[in-house]
Amino acid sequence: MLAVTFADLRFRARQFAIAIIGVGLVLSMALLLTGLAAGFRAEVADTVDGVGAHTWVLSKTAQGRITAFAAFSDLQALAIQNESSADHAAPLLVAPFQVAHGDNKTLTVNLVGVAIGRLGDPQVTSGHRLSGPDDVVVNATLKLANGSIVAIGGKTFHVVGQVTHRTLVGGGPLMYMPLLSAQEVVTSGQPLITAVVTSGTPARIPGGLVALSPNQVINDTVGQLSTAISSIESTRWLMWTVAAAIVASLLYVAALERRRDFAVLKALGSSSRALFLSLVMEAVVVTLMATVLAELVVNLLVPFFSQPVDITFTAYATLPAIAVVVGVLASVSALRRVTGADPAAAFG
């Protein structure tokens, strides 16, 4: 039956090609959605893990989210620093902010005030690290070249370095600057911070604050996007369903066209099971070829997305497996046509 299967695939090459393109595009959308959903977590993880802290101390009102802008006094950082078990403690100020660049161009960034040379001060991939009060280091997706000038809260800063994979909340790029400068533009110079990061475990946490592991911070920060992620995942299921529906339609129409063939094959000694498996094989071949197309399309599209798209090897590897399941389920649409084929109809 394998020969019949592949002969039919060749015979209906145009129909199958259309289906492969259709299913491939749908699968590529599903794969992109998988990457987008995973990207929300990946960007937070990259940003939080990139700090290299063992413990994050946040205001209890922040509910574990580094993006919550629940500020507290920077004296708390000093208090934590004084705890012998917290080897190094550094303050952070994280706040969303509008940045003016060029003519009438405004960018929304996540401003991060850091203590120069301490935890949180980013390593750069190009340029140099923060050294002066007017320096900023930017995430590369902002496309602000080293040497660019940006206006933040009425003050002018120079881009001195670039980082990568430092974004929050769906691709919102991070912009690092010295803590005092950040306090100047965000809190009008008030000595407020939103986090203390430590490389050890503080023995005592001041009242109103809470110590969290990086994983807890990641989970809580991503948690604010749970509705968006859930919607994306639901849409992804819809995509799988659409892919299955396309393959099912193709197979159903092919099965209708092949009713006489099925009757003849049964009259020649084929079983319903063998015929059904032949259809399953066709569906699986279509979906697997669509998978290859989807992975090519996704690789072409990902660079055009501003938000992180995190398509892991597992996602790529899982796609063919899901495609096989989609193919098998889609084949069920034609099952009745196969089992119902009467070999005596070959005479008709």
Place this chain on the structure above:
Amino acid sequence: MTSRLVIDDLTVAFDSGGYVIKPLDGLSFEAEDGEMVVLLGPSGCGKTTLLSCLAGLLSPTAGRVLYGATDVTALHGAALSDYRRHTVGVVFQAFNLIPSLSARGNVVVPLRLSGVGRSQAKARADELLELVGLGERMHHRPAQLSGGQQQRVAIARALVHDPPLIVADEPTAHLDHIQVEGVLRLLRQLASPGRIIVVSTHDDRVSQLADRVIELAPHFADADRQPEEVRLEAGEVLFRQGEKGELIYFVESGSLEVYRELADGGVEALAVIDAGNYVGELGPILNMPRSASVRALADTVLTGYTVRAFRQMNPHALQVAPR
């Protein structure tokens, strides 16, 4: 192995839109080894139904099909599959080749389905395609072959297991006269000791090549005999749906009811035929079974005419309801 084919009181009945249809009703005949049997009759007379029974693809309502010591009608499951694969070869009407496969692919399929290895199956297919004169075109798909060539591929496919019984359904139906000659010559050659060929056709010219002709629809139109008087009492049946009859009945007195027998056992009244009218003309004219039953509503006197006599008596009358 030499075997006889015995068709014994074979009846096939089925429900068609609520009516009972009997394409075969008590058919019996025998065929000897090496014979070419032609089943002759118009469309709807049961030729294909009979071939389906011979091929083991249709179970009859009653009666038996015996091939040698095998009661085909009693086979089930693996035994039936084995019979289909190895004892009978089928040449379908309209060729029924798989359009996506080459000529060779079509011949290889039944071999592969029965477990023959790929290379062995290809070798056998090539041998058979050479036998039917298509060695040069074995890589062509059906759409690239003429009707006669497709039919020869179908015959090669039927021969893959060298079956002792071959049934061919209207093998010349879609062919021009040159192709017909080639196909019939091939079938005639295949009818040799160790094999029986059963061919259905509505073309009575094919019967010239047959060792035995089975007419499934006897010709009534040419029958010639004196009109006969029939007297029925109220409720008495004149003829039954599905029966074959050669007389057309003129109602001299009394009245008749025409009705259909339904698959669920009920009846459906169709018409009442009074004195001065006639009933049952189309069946004898077209050599078809009666499509309805007729019974007397009161004591009735009728005269039965052959088709020839009826036409002489009433040359313009062909508009009466059921045959």
